[in-house]
Every structure is written in structure tokens, then in C-alpha cells.
Amino acid sequence: MATLNLNAITKSFGAAQVLHDISLAIEDKEFVVFVGPSGCGKSTLLRIIAGLEEATSGAIVIDGQDVSDEHPVDRGISMVFQSYALYPHLSVYENIAFPLRVQKLGKADLDRRVQRAAEILQLTDKLHLKPGQLSGGQRQRVAIGRSIVREPKVFLFDEPLSNLDAALRGDMRVELSQLHGSLDATMVYVTHDQVEAMTMADRIVVLNGGRVEQFGTPMELYHHPANKFVAAFIGQPNMNFVPATVLGADQAGLTVELSGGHRMTLPVEPGSARAGDKVEVGIRPEHVTVAPEGMEISVRVLERLGGVSITYGETADGTRFCASLPGDAPIREGEPLTLSVAPRDCHVFQANGDVLRRQSAPEMTA
Amino acid sequence: MMDRYTKLQTLGIYAAITVFLIFMLLPFFEMFMASLRPLDHLFRSPYQFWSEDFSFQAYSDMWDTVPLLGRYIFNSVFIAFAVTLLTMIFVVPAAYAYARLEFPFKNGSLAIFLGVNMFTGAVLLIPLYRVLRTMGLLNTYWAMIVPGVAFLIPTGIWLLRSYLEKIPRELEEAAFVDGASRMYTLRRVVLPLAVPGLIVVSTAVFIGAYAQQFLFAITFNQQRELQPLPAGLFEFIGYQDVTWNQMMAAALVGVLPVMVIFLFLQKYLVAGLTAGAVKE
Numbered sequence: 001m002a003t004l005n006l007n008a009i010t011k012s013f014g015a016a017q018v019l020h021d022i023s024l025a026i027e028d029k030e031f032v033v034f035v036g037p038s039g040c041g042k043s044t045l046l047r048i049i050a051g052l053e054e055a056t057s058g059a060i061v062i063d064g065q066d067v068s069d070e071h072p073v074d075r076g077i078s079m080v081f082q083s084y085a086l087y088p089h090l091s092v093y094e095n096i097a098f099p100l101r102v103q104k105l106g107k108a109d110l111d112r113r114v115q116r117a118a119e120i121l122q123l124t125d126k127l128h129l130k131p132g133q134l135s136g137g138q139r140q141r142v143a144i145g146r147s148i149v150r151e152p153k154v155f156l157f158d159e160p161l162s163n164l165d166a167a168l169r170g171d172m173r174v175e176l177s178q179l180h181g182s183l184d185a186t187m188v189y190v191t192h193d194q195v196e197a198m199t200m201a202d203r204i205v206v207l208n209g210g211r212v213e214q215f216g217t218p219m220e221l222y223h224h225p226a227n228k229f230v231a232a233f234i235g236q237p238n239m240n241f242v243p244a245t246v247l248g249a250d251q252a253g254l255t256v257e258l259s260g261g262h263r264m265t266l267p268v269e270p271g272s273a274r275a276g277d278k279v280e281v282g283i284r285p286e287h288v289t290v291a292p293e294g295m296e297i298s299v300r301v302l303e304r305l306g307g308v309s310i311t312y313g314e315t316a317d318g319t320r321f322c323a324s325l326p327g328d329a330p331i332r333e334g335e336p337l338t339l340s341v342a343p344r345d346c347h348v349f350q351a352n353g354d355v356l357r358r359q360s361a362p363e364m365t366a
Numbered sequence: 367m368m369d370r371y372t373k374l375q376t377l378g379i380y381a382a383i384t385v386f387l388i389f390m391l392l393p394f395f396e397m398f399m400a401s402l403r404p405l406d407h408l409f410r411s412p413y414q415f416w417s418e419d420f421s422f423q424a425y426s427d428m429w430d431t432v433p434l435l436g437r438y439i440f441n442s443v444f445i446a447f448a449v450t451l452l453t454m455i456f457v458v459p460a461a462y463a464y465a466r467l468e469f470p471f472k473n474g475s476l477a478i479f480l481g482v483n484m485f486t487g488a489v490l491l492i493p494l495y496r497v498l499r500t501m502g503l504l505n506t507y508w509a510m511i512v513p514g515v516a517f518l519i520p521t522g523i524w525l526l527r528s529y530l531e532k533i534p535r536e537l538e539e540a541a542f543v544d545g546a547s548r549m550y551t552l553r554r555v556v557l558p559l560a561v562p563g564l565i566v567v568s569t570a571v572f573i574g575a576y577a578q579q580f581l582f583a584i585t586f587n588q589q590r591e592l593q594p595l596p597a598g599l600f601e602f603i604g605y606q607d608v609t610w611n612q613m614m615a616a617a618l619v620g621v622l623p624v625m626v627i628f629l630f631l632q633k634y635l636v637a638g639l640t641a642g643a644v645k646e
Contacts, residue, residue, distance in 0.1 A: 073545035085540035099544035
């Protein structure tokens with residue numbers, strides 16, 4: 001059992017406040033990913049949970065106990081660093097054994113636990129080597145080995161895959177997910193890579209400017225982004241935002257006129273939107289199709305990836321628009337293209353960035 | 367590797383190095399030549415670069431002229447080693463504190479340390495004499511060791527601090543998260559990684575200790591048995607004449623053990639100065 005609660009955490013460095021009143025409830029055995037752009041405070045938040053930084057106010061509660069003033073070890077956490085932070089002068093064995101040496105664990109017990117961690121991470125035949133003799137992926141495993149050998153309640157990962165090349169990152173993602181399954185532990189993982197967040201997380205915390213924008217499952221974030229920031233951050237390629245004017249609101253939803261002149265009725269709860277309001281319609285590139293009528297764009301750049309063709313273009317008024325179309329779609333750079341999107345796939349954002357709740361959400365499979 | 371210099375530039379560089387080296391090494395060479403000459407040869411005019419009667423005679427005579435010569439050489443090395451050891455004991459924790467901890471007046475005190483370095487020992491000789499006399503340390507080894515240590519600590523802190531700062535902070539944070547105390551981290555993580563830096567700093571301190579002992583020795587010590595070599599060399603200056611050739615021979619022999627040590631340490635010195643290589 002290890003629940004992790006953050007109660008109204010704030011953090012200031014001098015006059016600069018980097019975290020604003022962050023409260024989160026992370027459940028036992030959950031894999032939670034903090035994601036956000038550089039400087040959003042995600043690493044600072046993780047370091048506060050670890051006990052490497054002190055929160056200016058607020059409390060860290062693990063398993064119902066306030067551990068805000070306790071040492072990292074007494075909190076029952078362990079941490080994997082971005083640069084792995086392996087001790088270059090010690091062998092892999094001694095690196096993994098380090099936390100146990102600090103605890104002054106008996107020789108037999110220590111050896112048993114190091115060997116077990118090495119087995120889980122397939123490092124058994126590398127134990128005598130120095131970190132410098134290992135590949136990036138192996139070093140990462142040693143760092144993870146050092147964190148699991150102490151059997152902590154909560155694992156913290158600070159961008160652990162950002163130093164690996166793309167192929168290895170994919171492999172390690174799968175390994176980490178499997179590790180989470182086999183260890184049954186609560187994990188908090190920081191990354192700026194939304195693909196890592198989407199693929200590994202049970203729930204994602206999207207941070208921006210020191211505030212939580214949204215906390216939810218990956219599919220919640222994808223289908224029901226709380227605001228424009230989350231909508232833009234989640235999904236690859238990024239969501240398109242087309243300026244629009246509200247023409248009217250009724251039971252069926254919101255009728256809008258897109259900047260190009262195309263009119264649509266979108267099934268969203270109108271909320272406070274009134275006729276004449278300026279809004280933005282969010283359209284994911286993967287939701288558009290080539291159609292005889294709809295919005296007109298002129299194609300600027302075409303990336304044919306085989307399975308899909310990513311098409312970058314502009315509408316008549318210069319709004320950038322990206323579409324993810326079938327690989328064999330008959331498109332050419334420089335030519336006009338007519339695209340259509342199902343109204344139920346559209347998101348509507350008010351001028352302040354907040355979303356208007358969609359009436360018909362796709363099935364939520366968390 | 368790419369040839370970055372043209373032939374002419376290479377020639378120029380070597381010419382400059384040659385001039386520099388001649389300037390640096392010519393005194394040593396002349397010392398060696400003087401040690402080989404018979405005494406009457408030294409004042410003969412015109413200057414003779416080489417003659418038949420050159421010999422290593424001075425190298426054996428000097429032990430008779432100054433019977434305590436061996437003792438002086440030992441004292442020199444002993445004092446320098448003691449100063450180095452004591453200095454490092456103070457410098458290591460201090461440099462670590464300056465590199466990693468936050469405390470009031472940190473930058474101010476560092477600046478003061480640098481300021482202290484700008485005084486030569488000579489300016490402070492009289493106050494130091496009074497201090498040492500009050501403490502009853504005059505005419506002991508301590509009279510030469512204590513001021514030596516005091517003057518070398520600032521240099522040591524400045525050198526080692528910048529080296530320790532290059533050790534990735536994450537390594538210490540990792541150890542901290544795993545429950546290690548500051549001292550444990552210093553002992554098991556930081557110092558093993560700082561070995562090249564420690565060697566560089568102790569070498570610099572040793573050279574400093576070797577060079578400065580003359581001043582302290584002639585001021586604070588009257589005991590012949592405790593004198594280091596530079597002070598002991600005075601005994602070659604007799605009432606009638608100065609046995610220059612033997613003095614030169616003794617100076618060379620005295621420096622020899624130190625030079626041998628540095629020959630072996632050379633690779634660490636180079637490695638240390640190009641450091642930062644600890645991070646993967």
C-alpha cells in the first residue's frame with residue numbers, strides 16, 4: 001500500500017513562484033506521469049516529493065502520513081535521475097548495492113537482494129563491469145536496479161529516457177511498463193514527451209507554468225481536454241485551432257462559422273457561449289478526411305510516411321492546418337485541398353482557453 | 367588529426383617555445399656546469415665553457431664542507447610533506463563546503479582567502495614572529511610548518527573547490543536519496559572521484575611549501591639541526607670564500623628527490639588539469 005497525496009504544494013525561488021497550489025491524490029500502485037513543457041515545474045515538483053527540495057508551503061502525505069519534513073529514505077521513496085547518476089568508480093554490483101551498504105545490511109542479505117534486482121533487470125552478467133563500460137540502456141537499468149533494491153513504496157523517475165536514442169527509448173518504455181506491473185509499486189514519472197506519458201501512464205498530470213492543467217487518464221486527456229493547452233499538448237501531430245464565430249446555441253449544440261466561411265453545428269454544451277462570441281474550434285489532424293466539400297486549405301508541405309500522409313497547409317486567412325490523411329491520398333504540394341471533419345470530433349475552446357464540454361464523448365477506455 | 371598550423375606557424379611556435387625553455391632552463395644548466403667546475407675555474411677570465419679538469423668532485427666534497435647536509439635535505443622534504451598533509455586535512459572539507467553548501471558570508475570569505483594570497487609572507491613576518499613566540503613554537507619544526515600551512519590553505523581551497531564543483535551534483539543527490547550522510551557521500555562518492563584533483567592540489571601545495579620554507583626557516587628557526595636545505599646552503603658561504611661549486615651541487619641534489627616524484631606524478635597532473643572527465 002502506498003498512496004501519495006500532495007496537499008496545496010507551493011514553491012518559490014526568491015520572488016519567482018514556480019509551483020502554485022498543487023494538490024493531487026495518487027492511488028496505490030498507480031503509474032502517474034507528470035508532463036509539460038520545459039520550465040513548467042514538473043521536475044521541481046518531483047524533487048519536492050523526493051525530499052531534495054523543500055516546498056514553500058503544503059504537505060507531502062505518503063500512506064496517510066505527513067512526510068514533508070522527513071529524509072528521502074524515511075519517506076520510503078527512491079529516485080532514478082535523468083543522467084542516471086551512477087557512481088563511475090564503482091562496479092555495477094556496488095552501484096546497485098549502494099543503498100544497502102548505507103543501511104549496513106548483512107552480507108548474505110545484501111547479496112541476495114542485489115542478485116534479485118540484477119535478475120529482474122537482466123544485468124547478472126554485467127555486475128563486475130564499471131558503468132563506463134555499459135551502453136546507455138544498460139546504465140539506465142543499473143540506475144533502476146539501484147532504486148528497486150531498497151524496495152521503496154514510491155518510485156520517482158526524472159526524465160529517465162531522455163538520454164537514450166529513439167529505438168532504445170521505445171524498448172525501455174515497454175520494460176518500464178512491465179516493471180511497474182511486476183513490482184506492483186506506485187510510480188511517479190516526469191517527462192516532457194507526451195508519447196511516453198500516453199503510453200505508460202495510468203493517469204497523467206499536465207503541468208503548465210506551475211499549475212495543474214488537468215489530471216486524468218490518457219484517453220480522458222485525449223477526448224476531453226480541459227482547455228486549449230492540454231488539447232494542444234496531447235496528440236501527435238498537434239491539434240489544429242481554427243478561429244470561429246458563434247452564430248447560435250441550442251439543444252443540438254453550437255453553430256459556428258469557421259474563419260474560412262464554412263459553417264458547422266457542433267454537439268457541445270454551449271455553457272455561457274452567446275452568438276457573436278469568438279471561439280476556437282479544435283480539430284485533430286487524424287479526424288479529417290478528404291471530401292468534396294468542407295474547409296479549403298492549400299497544401300504547403302507533404303510528409304508521406306507510407307501509412308499516413310501528414311499534410312501541412314493553410315486556410316484562406318492564413319491559419320495553419322495539419323491533416324493526417326491516408327498514405328495514398330491524392331494530394332500534391334501547392335494544390336488546394338478540401339477537408340471535412342465530423343462535428344462530433346470537434347472541440348470548442350472559449351476565448352479564455354476553457355473547453356466547452358462535448359455532448360457525445362467516445363467510449364472511455366482508460 | 368588535422369594539421370591546424372602551416373609550416374611557418376609551426377616553426378614560429380617552436381621558436382617561441384625554445385626561447386621560453388632556454389630562459390627557464392639556462393639557470394639550471396649553469397648550476398650544473400658550475401657544480402662541475404673546480405673552484406678556481408669559476409673566476410677565471412675569459413669564460414670557458416668546457417675544460418679538461420671538470421669533475422664531480424664537488425658532489426663528494428660537499429658532504430664534508432657541510433656535515434649536516436643530509437639532515438638539511440631530509441628537513442626540507444619532511445617540512446614540505448608535513449605542510450602538504452596538514453594543508454590537505456584542512457583544505458578538503460573546506461573546499462567541499464565552498465563547493466556544495468550554502469552558508470552566510472560564503473563569497474565574502476572566499477574573496478578574503480584570495481586577498482590573503484596577495485600578501486607575501488614577508489609582510490607578515492614580524493607579527494608572525496610574535497605569534498609564534500607567544501605560542502612557544504620558535505626554533506621547532508612547527509615554526510616552519512604552521513605558517514606554511516596557513517599561507518597555503520587559501521590556494522588549496524580555491525584550486526580544489528573548482529575541481530569539486532565539476533563533480534555532477536546528481537551523484538550526491540542520488541546518494542542523499544539513498545540515505546547516505548554528507549560525510550559518507552564525501553568519503554565514498556566525492557573523494558574517490560576527486561583523486562586526480564587531490565593529486566594536483568597536493569602537488570601545488572607541496573611546491574609552494576618547498577619554495578616558501580626558506581623565509582620562515584631563516585626568521586623563525588635558529589636550530590641548525592632543524593634547518594631546511596635552502597637555509598642550510600648558507601653554510602657554504604665561509605669566512606674566506608664561498609664554495610660555489612659545492613653549493614650548486616648541493617642545491618641540485620636537494621631538488622632531485624622532488625623532481626623524481628613529479629616525474630611519476632606527471633600523468634596525473636596532466637589528467638587533473640584536463641579534468642571533468644568523471645562524468646559519463
